[in-house]
Amino acid sequence: MAMTENRPQTRIQREKREVILEAALDVFSSHGFRGATIDQIADAAGMSKPNLLYYFKTKEAIFETLIHGLLDMWLDPLKAMNEDGDAIVELRSYIRRKIEMARDFPRESRLFANEILQGAPRIVAMLEGELKPLVDEKAKVLKSWMRAGKLKQADPYHLIFAIWATTQHYADFDIQVRTVLGPDRGGDGRFEDAARFLEQLFLAGLQPG
């Protein structure tokens, strides 16, 4: 039977699709959607272009499957921010998790960055349907912490933006960061330094009293 849309059935189909998505992550994240070619992805996946197109009908289908599969993972740190926990502890955990994601999953970060930078033509629905509701919910949590005196008063939306921006910066602008830091300070330790700095910045800036 031919591929029934998005429902890979055999083990081999699931595996091959996985290989393709891994290759596509590599290529899309470093060249953007337009800059990536099916040939590049096929090469990286170790198969011919027509073979790849047997598993995904179009370039857009690859991209869509990829980014949809990544969304949950990407939103996970924010989802994990727990209203019942201690505000400062939760905030610190969130920042640390985001920095770790920038370190361990820079391709995923760049994939989203590339797309949003170009106007998010392929993921607007995702932003409106999943991201915005989640941020609205967590903004309320932050607000309640502030009202309870656990955090200094501040705009919770812009606080979340600031955490996104500062942490993802180390993945998205990696070349710039490493160039500016130079060979000595631009090594693996840069994420430790960044984590230390950001925790100090946000916690000192938000600790009440």
Added chain:
Amino acid sequence: MAMTENRPQTRIQREKREVILEAALDVFSSHGFRGATIDQIADAAGMSKPNLLYYFKTKEAIFETLIHGLLDMWLDPLKAMNEDGDAIVELRSYIRRKIEMARDFPRESRLFANEILQGAPRIVAMLEGELKPLVDEKAKVLKSWMRAGKLKQADPYHLIFAIWATTQHYADFDIQVRTVLGPDRGGDGRFEDAARFLEQLFLAGLQPG
């Protein structure tokens, strides 16, 4: 006489080149180098493709001229940070200036962001030759302020990264910001709100004592 490389001579030549660069900024900033086409730029500039290529020999030449012409403007806020001024005042001015640039020149921000995101293949030399020395110099200034007790001790490089990230975020990720804020809070006022939040964050986080 034919175009002598980068020296436009007649008034009309200077004007047409300016029109082209303005159109190119539009197209490059919203599609990236690879995603932009000469036809799009020519359309936006109101001329035919061969006509455009009469003024700039190649697509890369347009890009290079454009980004080189923008660099000084882009680095200006950081250059303006004055060692002899008051640390807190200087820092606040820097943040405000960067937010204003994100508001008034989002295309320029996205142009650089697009390029750096994809590994900065066309501007590595600029980063090493102009950006890094400038940041090194200003990091020393920040460090001296910290030693003098005007600012809390913190890594000056990561401080600069944090200011870049948080301010440019409002230009580079504009669609996401507006989507998350929604129609009511995502209007023109968002830059005011952002400025207020960021000043509070950085100044509270760095004020000594």
Added chain:
DNA sequence: CATATTTTTGACCGGTTGGACAAATCGTAG
């Protein structure tokens, strides 16, 4: 007006790209 120079255009070219397709190969159940 005549001529020389600059500017603009239409037609074209070679290479790339996303994708179609039929034929070949492979794997497996009977």
Added chain:
DNA sequence: CTACGATTTGTCCAACCGGTCAAAAATATG
């Protein structure tokens, strides 16, 4: 071993893209 569906490949195509070129049109100069 055979037959059938799943997988893979070579070939091809139309659209697009960066860039060339010669000729036409506009403009400047005497």
